[in-house]
Amino acid sequence: MPHDLHYDELRSQIKGLIDYVRQNNAIEPSVFEKYNVKRGLRNKNGTGVLVGMTRISDVNGYTIEDGKKIPIKGQLRYRGIPIDDLVNGFINEERYGYEEVAYLLLFGLLPTEKSLLHFNQLLSQRRNFPATFKEDVILKTPSRNVMNKLQSIILALYTYDDNPDDVSLDKLLAQAIDLIAKVPLMLAYAYQAKRHYFDNKSLILHQPLIEGGTAENILHLIRPDSHFTRQEAEILDLLLCVQADHGGGNNSAFATHVVSSSGTDTYSAICAAIGSLKGPRHGGANQRVHHMMEDIKGHVKDWKNEKELRAYIEKIIAGEAYDRSGLVYGMGHAVYTMTDPRAELLKEKARALAEKTNHVAEYELITDLARLTQDILRERKGDDYHICANVDLYTGIIYDMLGIDEDLFTPLFAAARMVGWCAHRMEQVMDSKIMRPAYVYVPNNNLTYLPIADRTGITQA
Structure with missing residues (x-):
């Protein structure tokens, strides 16, 4: 069991400094309007500020006529194909759809039977961890929160990558396939470790299904008896499909674009996306x-x-x-x-x-x-x-x-969205332009430098 950091004592020691943080950092909404700064990257009518372009997916819920939003039936398109058409296609053919959606988002075209089989084989081959990784990285350092543990697991993979900072396209794609394949194991083992070390439950770890898809593996790995029905796997597969991506402007995809534009490694960029998704205003x-x-x-x-x-x-x-x-x-x-x-x-x-x-x-x-x-x-x-x-x-x-604990609600969203983040990362790296928007500097006081002996009126506690 990891030791707590015990922040209560530190919080009491800095209590007198909190007022300075409030006074010297808060910016009133009226100041944003004064300088015509789009607060939250939103226009006055609620539409998003245009900050980039994407070919991966599109989200639409209104049209603009004479500057006014006109509500319409919601539309989500993956590579131009309406999500309804994709879903109805694989449901009518009694197939799971997530791997097909992943292929479409990554490569920009629908797979043939042969290419989808090959893609599934690639994923199956990568559903494993390096020797002792499970024990050293997951079980020895459990976390109360599975989302935070996902981040630490992914960052640990950096150490096992022979050239983690390589941003060539073939390396990015290889890392993407590896992460998509491994994320069911990450969330399942992190969840089982949390249940064991913090909730005093039995530790039950299954090996992944060699022939199973993403949805099947998730249910197999998180359930003590590993049993699931076809109907259960189908509805989880559907949920993964509809959450696989949601345009370039959603908070976690945008975070992926911003961080990737700096030229950093895949593991750091994906961890930023997970941190974004965890928030209650997004995936949480x-x-x-x-x-x-x-x-x-x-x-x-x-x-x-x-x-x-x-x-x-x-x-x-x-x-x-x-x-x-x-x-x-x-x-x-x-x-x-x-x-x-x-x-x-x-x-x-x-x-x-x-x-x-x-x-x-x-x-x-x-x-x-x-x-x-x-x-x-x-x-x-x-x-x-x-x-x-x-x-x-x-x-x-x-x-x-499905009998799935709340601990896994947002991690399952992350599992679905992994392919979207990886697709957006490759798109951004190919653009090779760092994102550097501007901020308006609005100081709330006119400070001048004073020697330390001449400074008065500052309370530290």
Whole structure:
């Protein structure tokens, strides 16, 4: 068990310095407007500031007419192909789709049967760790958080790479395939180590399935008995497919572009992306949805009583319930307005799994939550206001139905997005231009240098 850093004592010692941090760093929103700086890289109408170009995927939820956003049905395209077409294609042919999606995102074309078989073989060959890596890197230094452990595992791989700083295209692709193949093992072993060393559970480690795909290997590796059904693997595979990429402007993809533009190594760039995804305003939002749903279940006695449920949702929106943020997690998106295509695809499959696993009541609670939230906000903001259920609203219940712990919610998102990050990294390295945006310097006081003996009025504690 690793020793804690015990920050409480240090925090008490620096208590008197916190006011200086607040006073000398906070910038009011009005200052951004004064200098026409796009706060959060967002335009006034909520659209994203254009900072780059990508051929990998596209996200669209509105059109712009005369400077005004016009809501449309959400669209997600991988290499120009609508996500619906991809998903319906492999579902109708009763195939798993994630490896096909990964091939498409990396190489920019759909694989033939022969090329997909070869790609799957490459992944299967790389589903292993160097000798003693599992013991030395994962089991000897467990973490309470699987996302942070993913970062340390990936950084450790740098040491085992014979030329980790090579940024030639063939090396980047080789590293990409290796990371995509290994990420199921990373998250599974990090999760099992966390359960063993911090939750006092038995340590159960399985070897990967040689013939299994990504979704099958994840379920096999995280479950003590390694058993899973075809339906379970199919819905996890679908979830991985719809989360594989989401344009160049999402926070973690953008982080990948920024860090990669410096010329750094793959392992450092991917760790930056993971750090971004962990945040509750990005990939970590799926945990917020899960917590909120548990809170609703605890406070609404009759889930089918629409009046009671609506009253509690109104409390959440008013900032009087749950975390007092006024947000209904799982509702709304930075780009999508009318619909989130990922949520629409998951919604149908989630219903079928709910019927199979006796979770229909929970599923209907989620759909009622989405509908009532839309009704409440339209009543308050007008009929022109659009808000949709996003992908995070359905991932939580899917994970619950699959018996997957909350510890793995965001790591599974990272497993899905690994291919997107690697594709964006290769795209950025080929551009070979470092990102260096400008900031406006706005000092809040006019300091002049004084000899240390002449400085007064500064309290250190």
